[in-house]
Amino acid sequence: MIKIVPAILTSDVQVAKEKIALVDGLVERVSIDIVDGVFAKVKTIDPVELAGIQTTLKIDFQLMVFDPVSWVDKCLVARADRIIGHVEFMNDIKGFIVAVKEKGVGVGLGLDIDTEFEKVPLEVLSRLDVVLLMTHKSGASGLAFEDRAYKKITQAIQARVMNSFSYLIHVDGGVNKEIAKKLQEMGVDEVSMASNIFVGNPSYNLKEISNYLS
Numbered sequence: 398m399i400k401i402v403p404a405i406l407t408s409d410v411q412v413a414k415e416k417i418a419l420v421d422g423l424v425e426r427v428s429i430d431i432v433d434g435v436f437a438k439v440k441t442i443d444p445v446e447l448a449g450i451q452t453t454l455k456i457d458f459q460l461m462v463f464d465p466v467s468w469v470d471k472c473l474v475a476r477a478d479r480i481i482g483h484v485e486f487m488n489d490i491k492g493f494i495v496a497v498k499e500k501g502v503g504v505g506l507g508l509d510i511d512t513e514f515e516k517v518p519l520e521v522l523s524r525l526d527v528v529l530l531m532t533h534k535s536g537a538s539g540l541a542f543e544d545r546a547y548k549k550i551t552q553a554i555q556a557r558v559m560n561s562f563s564y565l566i567h568v569d570g571g572v573n574k575e576i577a578k579k580l581q582e583m584g585v586d587e588v589s590m591a592s593n594i595f596v597g598n599p600s601y602n603l604k605e606i607s608n609y610l611s
């Protein structure tokens with residue numbers, strides 16, 4: 398079954414910690430969105446603000462920042478399990494992958510809704526643990542899923558099959574349970590959800606989503 402990953406985008410570190418605690422024990426991993434105010438107009442918490450956090454969750458950091466490689470060590474301080482850098486402001490894609498892999502954590506690349514899948518060469522795809530595809534403009538929460546994203550999702554699935562790659566496909570942005578079911582049928586591995594989990598009771602919401610997908 399497709400995995401649900403609670404997504405957190407906030408400028409308040411206390412809110413981030415509270416949301417992490419709310420889903421601890423309910424899911425395998427959580428995704429923390431990091432925006433530097435350059436990639437998008439908003440600015441979120443810095444990963445180092447989560448240094449020493451106690452949780453059983455695996456933590457993804459999705460870096461929507463200028464020069465993501467310079468943020469790698471900050472993510473490690475906050476117990477990153479995977480570091481996903483967006484390619485739009487990345488000076489050296491291969492260098493980013495090497496820098497993350499050298500630290501012994503999972504590496505991924507994120508593509509904004511307007512970024513073509515071909516931006517990432519096949520030789521790069523072969524080295525990734527996860528490919529993250531945005532379905533609306535990055536750096537915002539609560540926006541609707543844009544149907545044009547299906548083309549890129551299909552391309553990612555086809556590239557994986559045709560080349561026997563092993564990367565996971567993660568879809569982020571405007572995903573509800575109905576869309577998640579369609580993505581599951583397509584072959585997507587993970588989806589991010591924010592308001593569909595955190596508005597109301599996260600435990601109840603996750604059970605309802607899980608039951609719908611099973």
